[in-house]
Amino acid sequence: MIAPPNCYHNWEGVRSLYGLDGYSIVESPHCTKSEERTITRSWRERLFSWPWRPWQTMKTVTVQVADEYIYVTDGMIMCHPVIAQQLRDALPLQGAAL
Secondary structure (H helix, E strand, O other), X not given: OOOOXXXXXXXXXXXXXXXXXXXXXXXXXXXXXXXXXXXXXXHHHHHHOOOOOOOOOEEEEEEEEEOOOEEEEOOEEEEOHHHHHHHHHHOOOOOOOO
């Protein structure tokens, strides 16, 4: 997967690149990506679904998961709340309240 040039998958280096002193973290629950997962169909679903396909044992569902990229713009770091918490835990703050 190719990331845009202002996205950093390796967020351990964000502090050394930018220094978080002047940046504010914006958390958005909409920073997600789609992921396909294969799950097993139950017997009830296999027997009573339309069209009737009792031998099809697996189905693919699409779920939304947190995007692991951090988007850095002018004075702002935008990411999913889960990633923002990981960022706060990983980077010790030097007197800055994020």
